[in-house]
Amino acid sequence: MLDILVIRGIIAVFLISIVSATVGSFSVFRGSTFFVSGIAHGALAGAALGIFLTLALFPIDPLLMAMIFSVFFALAIGYATSRREDVDVAVGVMFAFSMSLAVLFLSMLREYASIAWGLLIGDLLLLSQEDLTILVVSVITIVLIFLIFYRKIMYSIFDPESAEASGLHVMWYDTLMFILIAVGVVALLKCVGAILVYALLIVPAAASRRMFPSVSGTIVGAFVITLISGLGGIYLSYYLAVAPSSLAGLIAAAIYAVSLFRRR
């Protein structure tokens, strides 16, 4: 019989695949993949502060702090780009700022730093019922928003000028996209860690876009590739006794490498 932790891990992989198919695919379409990495490190800083506050002052959920930090960094990057800053520079500055904060908070945690470092690498097989609940709520939020605003987000990404000229508020949909990325990143943080968020959020979507070059094809393909990578990671970790998220990241990267051989 499967252990409850393995069952939670499998459910988490299914939910992560939905995040990858939606947030991941649209991040690739938008060309905001570096943004995902920047937000993941912002989330880490938030989680580290949450742990520090819990130990020193009052109890607060580290993932809630991660969410607040991620959304704040996402909006700050959005604001900087709306002020004509290059998106790579804006993300790079936020990346440096958030990592500085993360290291500062982690150094204040001392012997408890291992808790926060756990968020850096995550573990699919150590999820609590609460972690899974947060993931379910995040996924439902993301899916609902995509169902409502799918075409508007698509138009805003494909041709922002014409979308704005047709009456869409492109900045709102840009901001919405940034917030969705932040929610997606935090949802994945406990499962795969800040470092490997990129591996399961972006790599499957990037491979899928090459293999199934249509919007719907990319979305479905990203879901399947993430599912294969995540389940493969859990299965192999059983025999190799290593973190499943690292194996999932390797499988996703291998699939991307194969996709490079496909003629576009």
Add this chain to the structure above:
Amino acid sequence: MSIEVYNLTVRYDNKIALENVNVKVEHPSLVVIMGPNGAGKTTFLKSLLGLIPYEGEIKIFGKDPKKARSLIGYLPQRDSINTNMPLKVKEVVLLPLVSKSFTIKKEHVEKAKKYLEFVGMLDRWNDRFDSLSGGQQQRVLFARALVTEPKVLILDEPFSATDVKTKMELVELLHRLKGEKTIFIVLHDINPLVECTDMVMLIQKTLLSFGTVSEVLTPENLEKLYGTKVPMIRRDNVCYIVGGDRHA
């Protein structure tokens, strides 16, 4: 029924991009906008579209630009299109129709097909947009600008990076639309459209000249516009610029 612009001034970071432009264009007309790079041509178009803040007043059939958006079709410069998104031709043309609704209706599809046929691209309905040549992409974007059946068309350098065949096909389409819509078109080379142009605007940070082709396209005006002598020839009382546009 006209498009009126009064005292239009646009600033970017307190630098003047366009100053004190006044024009009145009767509907329907084909208006060619010319000027060197950085002269404010695209800024003028973006003001008409309500995409940027401006001083002065713009009225499109009596409405402010932001309230007149349903009356305008827009063809942006092709390099503003994000080809990271693997949309199909049909999805590109349907976008303006379906972006504000939850479902794709039969009438949306019919309109999209009608205008793809108009630009001669209906046979590429299911193809990926980024698999098309530059000229074919331009024709699809042209169909997209028409699909909402606007009264006003705003075209930003539609001939850029197109071959002669595509250029002549687009000219033919513009000939067919003339008399039905008001068309503002930014061009570097007016020659292919000289015969069907109603009005010409010469822009160099401000409106240097506005009028009919024969009134505006004079050697003096073009020298003032481009800062260099522009050779011209006259045939059948129409002036042609030798070698197309002269960039300053």
